[in-house]
Structure formats: C-alpha cells, structure tokens
Amino acid sequence: EDKVVQSPLSLVVHEGDTVTLNCSYEVTNFRSLLWYKQEKKAPTFLFMLTSSGIEKKSGRLSSILDKKELFSILNITATQTGDSAIYLCAVIPSGTYKYIFGTGTRLKVLA
Amino acid sequence: DVKVTQSSRYLVKRTGEKVFLECVQDMDHENMFWYRQDPGLGLRLIYFSYDVKMKEKGDIPEGYSVSREKKERFSLILESASTNQTSMYLCASSRGGLVKNIQYFGAGTRLSVL
Numbered sequence: 001e002d003k004v005v006q007s008p009l010s011l012v013v014h015e016g017d018t019v020t021l022n023c024s025y026e027v028t029n030f031r032s033l034l035w036y037k038q039e040k041k042a043p044t045f046l047f048m049l050t051s052s053g054i055e056k057k058s059g060r061l062s063s064i065l066d067k068k069e070l071f072s073i074l075n076i077t078a079t080q081t082g083d084s085a086i087y088l089c090a091v092i093p094s095g096t097y098k099y100i101f102g103t104g105t106r107l108k109v110l111a
Numbered sequence: 112d113v114k115v116t117q118s119s120r121y122l123v124k125r126t127g128e129k130v131f132l133e134c135v136q137d138m139d140h141e142n143m144f145w146y147r148q149d150p151g152l153g154l155r156l157i158y159f160s161y162d163v164k165m166k167e168k169g170d171i172p173e174g175y176s177v178s179r180e181k182k183e184r185f186s187l188i189l190e191s192a193s194t195n196q197t198s199m200y201l202c203a204s205s206r207g208g209l210v211k212n213i214q215y216f217g218a219g220t221r222l223s224v225l
Contacts, residue, residue: 034213036216041218041219042115042201042215042216042217042218042219043201043216044216045213045214045215048213088153088154090154092212097142097144097159097161097205097212098156098159098169099154099156099214101153101154101155102153103151103152103153104153
C-alpha cells in the first residue's frame, strides 16, 4: 500500500531557529513530491520535486529529494512566527492525478 | 493567481439533513477534487472529477456523492449527514494532463453535524 509518513508530528521552536521537516514515502512508480503550507486557510503550494539531489529554494525555505532513500526534507532557516503552520507533504504516483498525503507536521514558532 | 472558492467557511447541520458543499475555480482547470481533513489522518480523497459530468471515487466515497455540471463548479453532496461526517472539507483543482498538475486548494469548509 502506498504511504507517506511525515515527522515530527509537531514541533515548537523559537524565532531564529532552523528547522528540518521530514517526509518519507513508499509509492509504486513515483512521479513527484510536493510540499504545501497550511495556515488557517487554504494549503498553499511551496515546492514540487521530481529529480533527486536538486535543491529547490524560495527565500528561507528549501527542499531536496532523495529518490534512492525515498525521502524529502523541508528546511526553514531563521524561522519567524509567520512560519507557524501545518506543513503537508504529498506524493504523486505515475499515471494518476491522485495525491497521497502525509498527516502533516504542525510547526509553532514562538516569539 | 489561481482562485478556488468554497461557498462557506463554517457550516452547522443536523443529522439526516442533505448538505451541499460548493466549490468554484476560475482557472479553467480540468481536474477538481474533494478531500476531508481530520486530525491524525491527514487529507483523504473523497471524489475527483477530470471533466464535466465525469467523476471517480477516491479513497473514502461512502456517504458522499458529487456533481460537476459545469467545468468551473464541483459540488459535494452529503445525502443524509451523520455525526461522523463532521470534518474540514477541502476542494482543489488542477489542470489536466499528468505533467506538473499542481493542485490548488480552497480555504476549506468546516462542517459540524449535530
């Protein structure tokens, strides 16, 4: 059965800390992996990764995929209270529109 | 910017009522999706549609039906609401094809069934 596992489930840090969120997967015929940020509204798209070893970066956020070890990490440097959210990881198998979501990591950044 | 709009942010219904959740997207996307999100279970796919009048069951379709009469609108119907359908419901859309079909989400409808 295809599955996506995120860790940790929740995390509390202080402003300025660096955090690493993990997403591991077991999927038949992997195509892509996506990260979303969900505050008290719509999940917003962060990154899509399809190739191993290529880092995607946007400001203080970055992500990388390891297709051999079947995981991805999302790094957030110099965290701010506005980074408090649930971070969702999803994997798309080949030949389908359907996403397989992890349960998310709830990040809380304290001032 | 892609906009996916869900008709209600909060909804309270009684057991046995028929409930309609509406979703509209403005990007001419072919695909539309309905999920429910529950603590500890993540997002689970209820139904999706890849074209007008076309639909496919997701992982948890029991107790739900859908309607897509127009490309921009995808409705989720709870024929007879039950308390175990209390949840956050999220709608999403994506363009057709299997390349870079990123899903864009609405803000969600938090449904309480009493």
